[in-house]
Amino acid sequence: METRELLWAEAMRAERQGDAAAYQRLLKDIATLLRKLVRHRLGQLGLQTHEAEDLVQEILIGLHEKRHTWDPDRPFMPWLFAITRYKMIDGARRLRRDASRRMDLTYEDLAEIAEAPAEDFDRTTLDLERHLSALPEGQRNVVRALAIEGASVKTTAGRLNTSEGAIRVTFHRALAKLKAAALREKE
Amino acid sequence: MMQATDDLIQNLSGHAGDSGNAASLRLFLLGILFLSFAAATGLVWTLFGFREDFAAMAQAQPFLFKVSGALTLAAGAFLLVRRAILPGSGPFNALLIIPGLLPFLLFAVVDPARTENVSAFLCSVDICVLSLPALGLILAAMRKGAPTRPAQSGAVAGLLAGSVAAAAHALACRNDHGLSVLLWYGVGIAALSGLGALIGRRVLRW
Numbered sequence: 383m384e385t386r387e388l389l390w391a392e393a394m395r396a397e398r399q400g401d402a403a404a405y406q407r408l409l410k411d412i413a414t415l416l417r418k419l420v421r422h423r424l425g426q427l428g429l430q431t432h433e434a435e436d437l438v439q440e441i442l443i444g445l446h447e448k449r450h451t452w453d454p455d456r457p458f459m460p461w462l463f464a465i466t467r468y469k470m471i472d473g474a475r476r477l478r479r480d481a482s483r484r485m486d487l488t489y490e491d492l493a494e495i496a497e498a499p500a501e502d503f504d505r506t507t508l509d510l511e512r513h514l515s516a517l518p519e520g521q522r523n524v525v526r527a528l529a530i531e532g533a534s535v536k537t538t539a540g541r542l543n544t545s546e547g548a549i550r551v552t553f554h555r556a557l558a559k560l561k562a563a564a565l566r567e568k569e
Numbered sequence: 570m571m572q573a574t575d576d577l578i579q580n581l582s583g584h585a586g587d588s589g590n591a592a593s594l595r596l597f598l599l600g601i602l603f604l605s606f607a608a609a610t611g612l613v614w615t616l617f618g619f620r621e622d623f624a625a626m627a628q629a630q631p632f633l634f635k636v637s638g639a640l641t642l643a644a645g646a647f648l649l650v651r652r653a654i655l656p657g658s659g660p661f662n663a664l665l666i667i668p669g670l671l672p673f674l675l676f677a678v679v680d681p682a683r684t685e686n687v688s689a690f691l692c693s694v695d696i697c698v699l700s701l702p703a704l705g706l707i708l709a710a711m712r713k714g715a716p717t718r719p720a721q722s723g724a725v726a727g728l729l730a731g732s733v734a735a736a737a738h739a740l741a742c743r744n745d746h747g748l749s750v751l752l753w754y755g756v757g758i759a760a761l762s763g764l765g766a767l768i769g770r771r772v773l774r775w
Contacts, residue, residue: 446581468715543580
């Protein structure tokens with residue numbers, strides 16, 4: 383813990399001087415630590431561990447956005463601990479909320495499932511790929527990240543290096559396009 | 570997915586060196602504190618006006634008790650606000666608000682003016698109204714930091730705004746009864762703390 387404290391505090395100081403390589407190494411080291419921690423915790427909670435990488439990314443973005451609140455005269459690990467703790471609680475809350483939203487059932491859902499003929503799974507995925515490939519590349523990436531991989535808006539924005547607002551707009555445009563395509567096919 | 574994380578890290582590291590620092594955030598918060606005092610004092614002046622016997626009042630014991638208590642309380646709350654937005658910069662220590670309580674307690678015991686017991690419920694209401702600009706300013710400033718316990722951080726923001734407003738309110742306050750001040754100033758500041766916690770839970774998340 384002590385050598386790690388020294389190394390990471392040093393890397394954070396290098397970041398302040400604009401040393402991108404040192405900062406990148408630091409974030410990778412932290413990501414490795416977080417991955418272990420988050421997977422373990424999500425497993426304990428009975429939450430799905432495939433959300434772990436998403437949460438790791440959220441913590442990384444959080445500590446990146448708030449890195450100015452670390453005082454170089456103070457130890458780094460307690461700061462990292464506080465940020466990680468906060469983001470993990472926040473993430474767990476979001477996962478629970480998402481889960482209850484996905485479980486929320488409307489009468490139409492029930493009716494639809496009851497009425498629907500048995501679907502051919504392979505055909506559905508094929509259709510999905512075909513429709514996706516009709517989208518422009520930017521929209522395709524966003525739909526793939528949000529709807530298929532299940533990533534959050536925030537991490538997707540971070541990954542594609544754009545704002546959350548832009549991601550939401552792109553996603554809605556893409557959905558509108560997919561909907562229109564689906565309607566055309568039905569006719 | 571791990572590839573995606575690597576991409577993310579690649580992006581983030583491109584921003585190395587373009588963040589602020591904790592020292593300037595502390596300075597900013599201090600500026601906000603003075604602005605809060607100015608806002609509360611200005612509001613007292615426009616809403617109630619200062620007491621007519623201002624010169625005499627300013628040297629009398631009741632005023633000195635009220636102002637010293639409110640200012641000491643504000644100092645403690647300010648330290649707590651600062652700690653709340655700088656993770657790892659110190660524990661949340663509720664003992665920091667004790668010094669600010671002492672002048673009020675002493676005032677209640679000594680009660681130098683020996684006035685009739687005034688029912689001064691309005692003191693609480695006035696303090697709440699006066700502290701709203703300060704509360705807004707302080708919460709907005711805290712969003713620039715990294716509060717890791719939003720409700721608790723909001724509560725100390727309310728405590729600070731309430732203390733600032735109490736100090737300003739003393740300029741107009743006609744209530745010179747020690748026990749009554751302790752009670753009604755206390756109720757006002759506590760209510761503000763509660764309000765701060767409720768708002769903080771929503772607006773201090775990031």
